[in-house]
Amino acid sequence: MSNPTKWCFWIFLLYVHPLMGQEGYVLGWELETEKTVNWETFNSEEARVKGLDSLKQQFALSGFLGSSWEKVYDQNDSLRVRFYLGPKVExxxxxxxxxxxxxxxxxxxxxxxxxxxxxxxxxxxxxxxxxxxxxxxxxxxxxxxxxxxxxxxxxxxQGPLILWDSIGINSSSKTNPKYLQRLSGIEVGDVFSQRQLDESALRLSRSPYFELQGKPQAIFRLQKAQPTFLLRERNANVIDGIIGLLPNENDPGKVLVTGQLDLRLYHLGGRGRDVILKWQRFNEQTQSLDLRVKESFIFNSGIDLSGEFSLLKQDTSFIKRELGLNVGFRANQNFYLTFFTKRQASDLLASSGFQGLDRLPDFADFRWNEYGIKLEGDWLDQPIFPRRGFRFGLDFATGNKRILQNTALPEELYEGLNLNTPQYALQLDMEKHFFVKSFWGMFFRSASGLIQNENLFLNDLYRIGGLQSIRGFNENNFFASTYSYLTMEQRLFFDRESYLLIFVDAGILENPNFGGRKDKPVAVGAGLNLDTGNGLFRFIYAVGKSNEQAFSLSLSKIHFGYLARF
The missing domain is CATH 3.10.20 (Ubiquitin-like (UB roll))
Incomplete structure (x- = not known):
């Protein structure tokens, strides 16, 4: 091989060898003072341009503020450049x-x-x-x-002054743009703020109605910035129920309707409008009804307005009605504040059998007008099925309770009794989620409550027990003037929202109507939470022990149900 041919061959290898086996856009760079060529491969021409800019920034941060580069060659998908650093600035x-x-x-x-x-x-x-x-x-x-x-x-x-424009939704979401505008906290006509756009994304990510698909974008035109969000609706609505038809033993020839219904409709009309209905009746004499309606950002303000009504008929003992009005607003992305007023009315159902009493029965007729405040804090990573984070709710209520004299009771039972007294109520609820590994999580929840009055009756008290509090007991099994319980769960995940669990529930309750004796219920058990795609199946097996119930497998409770989501 002749000398000129050899030189061409070696030059060919020098330039081509680093590129052999490479795919994509290649960048080779060298310093003016060195002959070593550094090779990098990028998946697009835009990425290669960014890589070149990044190199210049690195040199500038090292003190070479006047650094520049020139092309050695640029052909096909390969670019080679030489950097001139210039004097170094200290x-x-x-x-x-x-x-x-x-x-x-x-x-x-x-x-x-x-x-x-x-x-x-x-x-x-x-x-x-x-x-x-x-x-x-x-x-x-x-x-x-x-x-x-x-x-x-x-x-x-400074460049042009940019103002916020109306919000944009980059999807076929049913969410109303005006509702989203209020929820984001971005006001049309205010000056643009990147921090505000980032904070609005955090706010929206906590919504139970939808989830964000990617980071929000700001589209600039004519000195306006339109915040644009890509949303995906959640299957947040829930329907769960069971209906039973039984012969009515107290009224032969007629049918007794029993069962339960849990209907939760969220984000109606895309405006954060909620309707919740819960009804239970497992025998002829006891049933309950709960109804709640919420309207978000009333009159296009930052205020949410909700109303609630509940009815409890406890066998032949008493009937209790509650009517409430709540005014709430989001203080910031983590805190929600609610002011509420509520009227409670309870009346005895029996009209006989009270002769010969020397004191008032455990139930009484009363009216309680209460006024209160509730503070909620939320640092959960997601509003539905969180894996990490902390949440708490604290509410305090006070008002005047008036005891009514029942004409079926002897008048002397009310002698010396203060019929008008102040009454206080305090409740605290906290939960903490730990995500230990991809398949292992832990959940802790604690709840406490206190109600204070010099004349407390059973129909004043909190109702505890069942699937939502201390498992292993019937729903609303306990009456308590003060209570506190702790739930500890170990969760073994086999899907994003499906897991096996083992748990311990432990609490302490006090009922002044039972001589102030304290009860310390404890329950242990295991269960399954299974996401079926269109709903949620839950199965819990629990065994509980209290003052009135021995720890026995024959007294164990099975809590199960299926929540259909749409």
């Missing part, structure tokens, strides 16, 4: 050119290291992009370089 001496005095403090000027200069520029641009100037830029003017120190004036180009 420090900078800055003077204010045209920056507003309130943008940075006077102490920031003077001699700075490159790191501090980089942080200073970043801080200035961050402040500007949060006050309506996302296209602001900074440059140095009257630049001089002397012995590694660069001096000059810092000049600012």
């Amino acid at each position: 420090t900078l001496q800055l003077k204010n050119g045209n920056l507003p005095s309130g943008l940075i403090s006077q102490s920031e000027w003077g001699v700075l290291s490159l790191d501090k200069y980089s942080l200073l520029v970043k801080d200035i641009l961050t402040k500007l992009e949060n006050t309506g100037h996302p296209f602001a830029s900074i440059r140095m003017d009257s630049v001089r370089l002397d012995s590694g120190r660069l001096s000059g004036k810092l000049m600012l180009d």
Whole structure:
């Protein structure tokens, strides 16, 4: 092989060998003072351009502020460049050119290291992009370089003032844009703020109605920025029920309707409008009804308005009715504050059998007008089936309770009794989720309550027990004036929302009508939570022990149900 042919062959290998076996867009770069070529491969031409810009930024952060590059060759999908670094800058001496005095403090000027200069520029641009100037830029003017120190004036180009435009939804979501605008906290006409856009994404991510698909985008046009969100609706609505038809033993020839219904309709009309209906009747004499209606951002304000009504008929003992009105608003992305008023009315059902009593029975007729406040804090990673985070709810109510004299009771039983007294109620609920591994999680919940009055009756008290509190007992098995219980669960996940669980529920309750004796119920058990795609199946097997119930497998309870979601 002749010498010219050999040289061509080696030059060919020098340029081609690093590219052999590579696919995509190749970038080779070298320094002016070195002959070593560094090769990188990118999946697109845009990514290669960003990689080249990143290299120049790295050199600038190292002090080579005047670095530049030139092409050695650019053919097909391969680009090779040579960098000229220039003199290295060790420090900078800055003077204010045209920056507003309130943008940075006077102490920031003077001699700075490159790191501090980089942080200073970043801080200035961050402040500007949060006050309506996302296209602001900074440059140095009257630049001089002397012995590694660069001096000059810092000049600012704020760019156009950008204002918020109406919100955009980049999907076929049923969510109303006006509702989303209020929920995001972004007001049309306010100055653009990148921080506000990021915070709005956190707010929306906590919604039980939909979930965000990707980061929100700001579309700029005509000095306006339109915040745009890609949403996906959740299957949040729930229907669960069972109906039974039994012969009515007390009225032969007629049928007794028993069962339960749990209907929860959320986000009706895409406006955060909720309707919740719960009904239970497992025998002829006892049934309950709960109804709640909520309207979000009433009159396009930041206020939510909700009303509630409940009815409890406890066998032949008493009937209790509650009617409430709630006014709530979101203080920030983590806290929700509610002011409420409620009227409770309870009456005895029996009209006979009270002769010969020397004291009032455990139940009484009363009216209680209460006024209260509730604070909720939420740091869960997601509103439905969270894996990590903490949540709490604290509410306090006070008001005047008036005891009514029942004409079926002897008048002397009310002698010396203060019929009008103040009554207080306090409740605290907390839960904590731990995500230990991809298949293992832990859940802790604690709940406490206190109701205080000098004349407490059974129909005043809290009702505890069952699937939502202390398992292993019948629903609303316990009456309590004070209570506190703790739930501890170990969860073994085999799908995102499906898991096996083992648990312990332990509590302490006090009922003044039973001589102030304290009960310490405990329950243990296991269960299954299974997501079927269109619903949720839950099966819980629990064994409980209390003062009135021995720890026995023959007294164990099975809680199960299926929630259809749509």
